[in-house]
Amino acid sequence: EAGVTQFPSHSVIEKGQTVTLRCDPISGHDNLYWYRRVMGKEIKFLLHFVKESKQDESGMPNNRFLAERTGGTYSTLKVQPAELEDSGVYFCASSLDLDTGELFFGEGSRLTVL
């Protein structure tokens, strides 16, 4: 069974440009999460989808970040326009049950904003 896949694995963009990160969760997992790790800091929650609905987006830094989950399957996270402080590793995770803390993570998308 395929795990959580993320694309791209690494993206380097200029400040002001747009980047879209994609996450394909494990098939059948209704819960999809985005987390981010900035260098030297702990992993931070961004948002949580249940199927196609945003359950909790309290961790989204500002309105330059837009997350979508089409038809309750894959999800995209768009950063527009990117700023230097957006650099970090963006992790996607999925889970079958809402109340579990057992999340299945992808390998992450490393974003570098120059």
Place this chain on the structure above:
Amino acid sequence: EDQVTQSPEALRLQEGESSSLNCSYTVSGLRGLFWYRQDPGKGPEFLFTLYSAGEEKEKERLKATLTKKESFLHITAPKPEDSATYLCAVQNAGNNRKLIWGLGTSLAVNP
């Protein structure tokens, strides 16, 4: 504010040398505490869930314990393949399901 603090930041052991990692937490009602392992270039990999003080979980050379203020991850007779960053996270008892993470402990086991 919910917070997780892990110590030490880094630990180097000889193969077979047992030790413990610490995770101290403050949370407004604990739903669960989680241990994950992360290898370089990979995402975190789930190890254990602990729900209440006194609970213990074991998996191979790892054993996790929980009190009302902290959790320990005991590593018995570690092997080089146990080298990784070990992350602790908590989930509060509110309506959200987000995990609050510590910075992790980087463990290196020398052969």
